[in-house]
Amino acid sequence: MNSQTVSVIIPCYNAERFLAEAIESALGQSIAATEIIVVDDGSTDQTRAIVARYPQVKYIYQSRQGVSAARNYGLQVSCGEYIVFLDHDDYLLPNALEAGLAAFRQHPDCGFVFGVCRNIDTNGIRLQGSNRAVLEHPYPQPIYPNILKGNSVHPPARHLFHRSVFETVGKFDTTLTVAEDYDMYLRVAAAFPGHCHNQEVVAYRTHDVSASTTARPSHHLASTLKVLKKQQPHLRQNPQYQTAYRQGKQHWIKIYGRYMVYDIKFYLLTKQPQLAAQSLYLLLRYYPQGLLRYARELLANLSRRWTASTTC
Known part of the structure; x- marks a missing residue:
């Protein structure tokens, strides 16, 4: 496995509305991803056709099993030393991988590094005064107890993980249909040091059909x-x-x-x-x-x- 290789894994379900933007953001990085993997979790819309526009993107289909299973499948088939999980309705900013890799070079003892968000609405317009505004602010140290307190490190694409963390803590918990990412953040932060470089790396979209807004x-x-x-x-x-x-x-x-x-x-x-x-x-x-x-x-x-x- 070559040093500085990065896999971007995009789990999705019926993602035709936003998927192209997510894929293009991964393709448009200032430091190119080694591979981009879309894991289609049983979509019935035009998701497959959208991915087909990008021959450099690997497409994998699985029957409907949930986002955790899709992330796990992508992790299993990926080859990068570093991993980004990009939700299909968010998109990476152009410097996301570069900022993460630079942070790892400065903090080689870390198992994960992360940045901050740009909160956007359904149409991609930056939100002002959002209840998610805290996600745009520098993250306080120490990381693990702050995650325990409920200080969010969402969404997943804020993070660049070293592959070794999953060899230690395991995969995403497929018994969880919400809070599965919170579970992973806690497990990783409990086992490995982390670092927030505080650079803006992902546009985090608020809309009415995301899992976080539809669950009771x-x-x-x-x-x-x-x-x-x-x-x-x-x-x-x-x-x-x-x-x-x-x-x-x-x-x-x-x-x-x-x-x-x-x-x-x-x-x-x-x-x-x-x-x-x-x-x-x-x-x-x-x-x-x-x-x-x-x-x-x-x-x-x-x-x-x-x-x-x-x-x-």
Whole structure:
């Protein structure tokens, strides 16, 4: 394996809307990628035809198995010493690989390096005042406890990984349908030192059909807490990590807990009682105040309706 070889792996499903932009961003790097691999996770649209426009890109098809399985397949067939996982709806900035490789030369002890994001909307326009604005800021040290706390290092394309990290920590967890990338960030950062070079390397797109926006909050919370629990063996004898773990748990409960009551309503309306029960359990265990908030909201709505009816 030659030094400084980089594999860019693009997992995708029904990716015709954004895939060409992702591929062209990988092809347009200031330091060329050794290979670009698109792993099609069972698409039924024009994904295959789009990839066919780029003969220098390797195309692999698998039946629908999820993004983790697609990333794992790409990793298995890739040959680069360094790995980038580029989601099909994001794109790399021209200096992404160059910045990552330079950071590795300066920090050869690291297992991974990463930069910061440019947040964009569906049309590629830079977002101002986004709730993801923190992803554009320099990342604080130390890295592992900050990831534990919930300080995001998303999306995957921010990172350049040394292949050896996967030989140590294993592949993406295919039992997770959300938070699978958070799980990998934690596993890698627990096992290897990392470095944030703070250069802008990826445009991170916000749109309505991404996995992060379509999954229900209760599903997000259950998966994220499962991911955090897997880190417990690393917390022993380290008070800093234990504190970060507790902070992270409360962070994610606060993020998702306030919306779980609406999951219960959604699952009942869509005749999914088992999922409604699971959401109720999570709500009562981790965010019971959500019921009080919802009750207040209902009372406020009833009051407004009553006021409107009496003034007509």
